């Protein structure tokens with residue numbers, strides 16, 4: 001029934017019509033209450049995607065990923081600044097973030113760039129913002145957006161609406177000073193780093209927006225790698241003669257940073273007060289999770305050659321590292337690994353978030369099952385992901401349900417750090433293909449990379465990775481960055497022959513993005529659990545809307561959603577039809593519903609072998 005509902009009516013009318021027509025039941029319906037941000041916030045109807053009328057030709061055939069970078073008009077190239085000296089940061093960048101900066105319901109792309117080193121300038125390098133044209137193509141709007149006047153040695157990015165004005169803002173990490181770009185809502189961004197007090201110098205890597213004190217304002221956590229500067233650069237060599245990129249053992253670590261959002265555009269560095277100051281850390285990836293399900297956000301931080309950390313939120317502004325006690329600090333042999341990209345997700349319908357960590361070659365991906373009661377179990381080998389990833393050096397890594405069967409799968413973006421690795425280890429290569437693991441259920445994963453088309457089989461020197469449904473056909477597309485090279489946009493073709501439900505949350509008492517909100521979906525007797533999150537993967541961020549795969553279409557399928565917001569408020573909505581993009585506002589419930597516009601089976605591109 002909801003499929004017939006148009007998109008032209010306003011939010012209030014939409015709620016009434018939806019409730020009446022679709023028979024939605026709200027357990028916690030309450031009168032909207034006045035709250036401080038109400039006036040400044042946009043009407044939720046502004047979030048409705050303006051997709052064309054749905055095409056009912058449902059696709060068929062196997063899922064394939066097609067590299068559409070060129071046809072999409074994306075010409076970004078990362079500049080590592082490498083000039084032969086092999087400075088450590090050159091081999092580490094950079095990231096990609098999906099951001100719907102114009103709030104038209106279509107995900108835009110932000111790509112972080114590094115730059116030439118001082119004294120070795122050949123040209124200027126800037127990050128790139130690509131606007132989604134709603135037709136599979138993108139336009140470079142970096143200049144119009146005002147993002148082309150800060151050159152920096154960029155590493156990563158994080159997307160979150162820190163001032164709750166309804167427009168997602170951008171934090172960009174770098175070697176040197178980081179930058180906070182406030183989204184002005186008119187297509188432009190303003191550098192507000194100074195006023196906000198978040199420049200956080202050093203060697204920053206991944207960053208994350210999360211509300212650790214549940215006050216409705218997003219706080220900022222920044223991971224740092226090592227103490228490095230050009231004058232402290234060490235000489236390392238694989239062959240005893242020529243310089244190679246050093247491993248992090250050559251340098252001292254650098255502490256993570258936590259910034260508390262004070263409101264009014266200002267932040268306070270509370271790292272020490274929060275118990276997080278630790279200069280032994282060499283952190284690369286961050287995942288937010290609530291592993292003990294107490295409603296307070298915890299963090300998992302992957303450290304390169306140092307123990308990984310699980311920072312439990314103590315509810316009083318402090319954190320305690322429970323990594324060792326929880327069993328996630330070390331590999332199975334008791335050694336530290338080269339933790340890079342990370343993600344947290346309920347990959348087996350346990351109702352709790354497990355952990356995924358990308359590691360070095362010969363270490364394999366780490367997969368931890370969350371057993372509850374504060375303990376994780378290393379299931380890397382038992383699940384099948386460790387063996388098939390042993391030869392890979394994984395940076396970007398995340399859970400996502402690429403085939404929409406309801407079971408979260410795993411993507412890993414790989415590429416060695418040493419461009420000369422095959423000289424000393426001929427079995428290893430600098431460029432490596434990504435890995436896609438299909439979740440077979442019962443805790444098992446199968447490497448299906450070879451069956452996904454030629455695009456995923458091509459070796460690249462991958463670093464960042466993120467997903468979003470860029471064409472609003474219901475399935476998740478993937479973007480991967482490469483070091484000192486182009487970024488790749490891989491379109492997911494044909495996964496949407498399965499049903500799905502996509503959900504965008506709008507917080508009112510909670511932060512506007514609903515970051516930290518937990519959504520439990522029940523359909524056909526199966527419960528799926530997901531959380532709206534910033535960060536994860538490596539230097540990157542996927543889109544904020546959640547996608548739930550619902551498997552084969554069956555007549556009469558309905559879905560029930562239960563949402564626990566960071567404020568503690570609960571919303572419960574039943575009798576939802578599949579294949580919609582819903583916008584759900586805290587307390588109000590569904591405020592907009594847009595049917596998924598299926599695109600029929602796409603022809604395989606010329607680059608797609610087989």
Ligand SMILES: [Ca+2]
Nearest residue numbers: 161163165167
């Ligand atoms: Ca904002």
Ligand SMILES: [Ca+2]
Nearest residue numbers: 211213215217
């Ligand atoms: Ca906060």
Ligand SMILES: [Ca+2]
Nearest residue numbers: 401405407409
């Ligand atoms: Ca799946």
Ligand SMILES: [Ca+2]
Nearest residue numbers: 469470471475
């Ligand atoms: Ca898609």
